Amino acid sequence: MIRLAACQYHIDLLQSWEAYAAHLTALCEDAAGRGAQLLLLPEYAGLVLSGQLAAAQRGDLQASIAGIQPLLPAWLDLCEGLARRLGVYLQPGSLPVLDGDGRYRNRAWLFGPEGNLGSQDKLIMTRFEREQWRIDGGAGLRLFDTALGRLGILICYDNEFPMLARRLAEAGADLILAPSCTDTEAGFHRVRIGAQARALENQVAVLQAPTVGLAPWSPALDENIGRAALYVPSDYGLPASGVLAESAELCPSASQWLLCDLDLDGVRRVREQGQVFTRRDWPEQFDAARLELR
Template structure:
């Protein structure tokens, strides 16, 4: 039987580190808190490291093109700092995402999952928001996969990806019992889209789904100027779970860790003994085109 996981979700405060080393020191401070809290796996939000953009350009005003170019150029060094932080903390770490230039020359939004030895596996964001596609020129990445961990198979569906049932379903059908959905939302509309959809994915797949956002106001940053939301973990709405399906949640817009103890055995049990069988009863094939009907 796979052991329970103590998950730590960081409501990440957007600041202005002036160097990659300063960003690494910030990671160290926050990860030390997660370690003290007993975390096994720490999760940061989508684009958390993009707070570096202004410092890397040296600009005091938001500069979309300049910040993106600086982040992409520095991506290998930023990833190296993330890996070193995971090793120093002795934690599994999902440090959010970072924009990278792929081998085909396109920019992608990539989430690295790092083990305590600093080894890395990655998941690209697949569905692009309008900002990413139209203003940053970020392209869709690889199709969804799953990650082998000491706690079983886990999926990563970055922010907007979690709003698409088939993206998460592919990961669940591949064996994921937990979906991590790091997010970056600049309004309550955006945050609530992610929140509501994450809760829906947990119900329809009888699995756990965890979200965590960037928080704070940063007028010097083109991409992270406004950041809203809170971290939460959602589960099935069934026997043995909270009546609203919310296992943990943080305070709105406040920098903090949110912890949750998650046992994959609970997912196995609810799929076998629940009041409903959402996971099992998912349609095995798409429905035929619905007929158009008229009263007669």
């Protein structure tokens, strides 16, 4: 049994590094103090760093992401230090990162008790990211082998595409982390439905953490809505609804953790002893490259 913590992360204006570091530290200490072994924050949670910029810069879509780039080394050190000191796995959300080719990518790192374990980029960009923000998709999927189990990260919109989760499942993932950021209830439900479908199809667990609240100071994070949840297959020993845990409020007024206990052995068991074998019964001919219309 492992204890997971998914954060409904309220977008607050934190105007100094000290205020931000104290905020993230207190948040992580709270979850770790309640027994959480893995902490998940949402997509673009790292963009809260832009609150430290001058008002005109943080209020400009392009200037805000350019302005946080010098803060990244200190942010990475802070996250790694928290994971090491608290003895937890920490996925502190994602943020836009300027790569050597001059393009921004939406990147999520995973930290553990042993340090920085690597990162996963968002692969498929939404219209807003692509057309207005000019953030590019990454390439390739990463499987993280941890003491808690094998896991992957699919950032927000990526959960709406079945083949991405399928590739992670085929590589051995038991748990998928789904950090998300949605500004409408419809957007939240699109990601939620996708995440729950990925759990059903692949007989894995999917943990979702969303941004919440209003941030008029940030054109990228101005409106946020969503529930944190843990999704599992609907099968023997697991909830009939496929929802193992879900936060009560759609949009709380402050950041809060959803803590939930997950029996990964129970999730694995349904692949061999379940009512259905959705993971096994995904035949090769369903692969898009082999699909034939008759």
